[in-house]
Amino acid sequence: MEKAIQIENLSYSYPDGQQALKDINLSIEVGETVALVGPNGAGKSTLLLHLNGILRSDGTVTVLGVPLDNKSLKWVRSKVGLIFQDPEDQLFSPTVFDDVAFGPINMGCSQDEVRRRVSEALEGVGMEGYEKRSPHHLSIGEKKRIAIATILSMEPEILVIDEPTANLDPRAKGELIELLQQLPMTKIVASHDLEAVKALCQRTVILDEGQVVADDSTQSIMSNNPLLEGHGLAPRSGSSLKLKA
Ligand SMILES: Nc1ncnc2c1ncn2[C@@H]1O[C@H](COP(=O)(O)OP(=O)(O)O)[C@@H](O)[C@H]1O
Ligand SMILES: [Mg+2]
Numbered sequence: 001m002e003k004a005i006q007i008e009n010l011s012y013s014y015p016d017g018q019q020a021l022k023d024i025n026l027s028i029e030v031g032e033t034v035a036l037v038g039p040n041g042a043g044k045s046t047l048l049l050h051l052n053g054i055l056r057s058d059g060t061v062t063v064l065g066v067p068l069d070n071k072s073l074k075w076v077r078s079k080v081g082l083i084f085q086d087p088e089d090q091l092f093s094p095t096v097f098d099d100v101a102f103g104p105i106n107m108g109c110s111q112d113e114v115r116r117r118v119s120e121a122l123e124g125v126g127m128e129g130y131e132k133r134s135p136h137h138l139s140i141g142e143k144k145r146i147a148i149a150t151i152l153s154m155e156p157e158i159l160v161i162d163e164p165t166a167n168l169d170p171r172a173k174g175e176l177i178e179l180l181q182q183l184p185m186t187k188i189v190a191s192h193d194l195e196a197v198k199a200l201c202q203r204t205v206i207l208d209e210g211q212v213v214a215d216d217s218t219q220s221i222m223s224n225n226p227l228l229e230g231h232g233l234a235p236r237s238g239s240s241l242k243l244k245a
Helices: 044-051 073-079 096-106 111-124 140-152 170-182 194-200 218-222 225-230 240-244
Strands: 003-013 019-029 033-037 058-063 080-083 158-162 186-190 203-208 211-217
Touching: 003 044, 003 186, 019 044, 019 186, 019 211, 033 044, 033 194, 044 058, 044 080, 044 158, 044 186, 073 080, 080 140, 096 111, 096 140, 111 140, 140 170, 170 194, 186 194, 194 218, 203 218, 211 218, 218 225
Parallel strands: 033 186, 033 203, 080 158, 158 186
Antiparallel strands: 003 019, 003 058, 203 211
């Protein structure tokens, strides 16, 4: 099977000395949807930022067989689309059209091709007809969808999504999960929302304190309560939270 992403011996410390990743080894096949779960501060976002070279460090990241380096960076970024946790970080144009068109224009697509990609991306996230709206006046659920469209318009082969359901109400969350289920490409989803993970991902990797501590089928991980409790993913048995639930 072809590997979408291969990470070897990846360690990373932030400039202030905080070590966020410790010797990560992980490989993801083309077509897989893999969850990256773990408590706050586990290193999930830091790991995702390495997948399209926003952060670089010791160790290697290989995308579709090509090692990420200065020479391949642009190509890698055309293959790996990263959706940030906060859509505000991805939306900066006066109109939805401009935001979704930004990537394809940057890639040198013709005007017709840009228009085609924008309509397909908006259709893909169920936001047709929003072209002239201001992204900043949309609801959080709508902003999230437009942020996804800004990446889909670049037609990536691998979609990397940080905390897709954060801050969404139950209905918006359900709709977003359905939307992501329909996207056919390889997906890596960082989340501590286990409900979303169960709905989306066949495989789950647990990250804690910058290390991979488990990697198995989602079914097997979710049925292992001591494992989930041990890594802050379920309330400890006997805690008052659990009794109230
Ligand atoms: N810009 C930063 N500068 C310094 N430390 C950071 C920065 N961003 C994250 N960290 C630290 O790196 C670790 C991993 O953070 P992060 O990748 O955001 O975790 P997660 O996404 O799993 O919550 C944490 O200890 C966090 O405090
Ligand atoms: Mg994070």
